[in-house]
Amino acid sequence: MLSRIAESLFWIGRYVERADGTARILDVHLERLNGASLAEQEQVTGDLLAVMGVPPQEENSLNSLLDTLAYNRVAAHSISGALGAARENARRARETVSSSLWEALNTTWYGLGQHRKDMVGTYRFCHWVLERTAMIRGLTDSTMSHDEAWLFLELGRSLERADNTARMMLTRESETLGLSWVNMLRCAGAYESFLRTQRSSVAEDHAAEFLLLDRLFPRSVLRALQDAEDALMALDPSYQRVGFMDDARRLVGDMRSSLEYSTPDTLEENLPVYLHQVQETCARASEAITHKYFSRGQELSWVGEVS
Known part of the structure; x- marks a missing residue:
């Protein structure tokens, strides 16, 4: 392509x-x-x-x-x-x-x-x-067709979704913008899914965890990062015994694992920090993707066969 x-x-x-x-x-x-x-x-x-x-x-x-x-x-x-x-x-x-x-x-x-x-x-x-x-x-x-063309669409969509959900949750931290978690869940289209998951009335201490870490809700930060990582893996399925050559995949995977293995107490105490890290990760991953797939190097001129 x-x-x-x-x-x-x-x-x-x-x-x-x-x-x-x-x-x-x-x-x-x-x-x-x-x-x-x-x-x-x-x-x-x-x-x-x-x-x-x-x-x-x-x-x-x-x-x-x-x-x-x-x-x-x-x-x-x-x-x-x-x-x-x-x-x-x-x-x-x-x-x-x-x-x-x-x-x-x-x-x-x-x-x-x-x-x-x-x-x-x-x-x-x-x-x-x-x-x-x-x-x-x-x-x-x-x-x-869910080929390379669709994968690039999905990759862009997933990174932007993770960034948008993080921005949306950051408005909750502002004194002037602060909304109830009910409104925050409605903003993400997550209210009904959250209620079915909790099987009870809205518990605010679980709302942030749901929007950030739920593996099944499509607009959660963790799910969006996982979708981006899957797209990157499908675009470059090369296997290495040690490490990853793909900078974007390393950045996204590191942020995803950091969120996935965080404890609820750590998440609550450092929520703004995590949200800013997600935004920074999406920006840096976008730059890495641009460098790997989109940067146009100088065209090489064919000079003929060396005798």
Whole structure:
């Protein structure tokens, strides 16, 4: 597979998942912002943008938050920008992605401008985005062969999902953004799964453990890292008796094992540390993947046969 095609597929997975994760985080904070004072809106907006990795803004108003995280078509940290970038990457890899996936991304792009940009309109916009990204993921899994092309999509999606869940949980640690664990579970779409797992009412001391360590819930950090590690293993199945040559696989595997074998007490005491480590691991793994699979070295010129 050409490196440019693999890179486009990797970023389609990342951008679609980024739009989904940003929509979830924005949606869960809109209800609180709706009835807040102007001073509180400014404080929450500034803290939320910081958690999302957005550079400081000139103003931290509610309108600026909606534009920055939802409607800005230029910046990749916004929902519209991420979906636009996913469509552009699909256009570059048009010969590899399925027609159904391309049509879904294209239709989603053209539907971005059909929403009101006020509070109510943004709330509906977030739910529309969640439906569209779910459709895109479903079409990806059901209309593409699960070969290298799909593996690069899955790899990008898994790394971004781990990063998004960590960012979402970090909003819980902020004094101004702090939400109940019930709202945090709903944000991740995990509330019903958590209740079935616990077989009881919500116990907050287990909610963080579920979102971080559950092996079966698809949006947990541990499961996302495991999916990324499986994709890396399938892309480069070479066996070595000692160590791993793949830097990305080593980084992801080290973070996964660190989480998997942590004790509940250690997790509770060092939750922000773990969440920042997950984000750093995803960033470094993405750089390692880019270096291994996507970097374009200088083309070698054929100079003829040496006599």
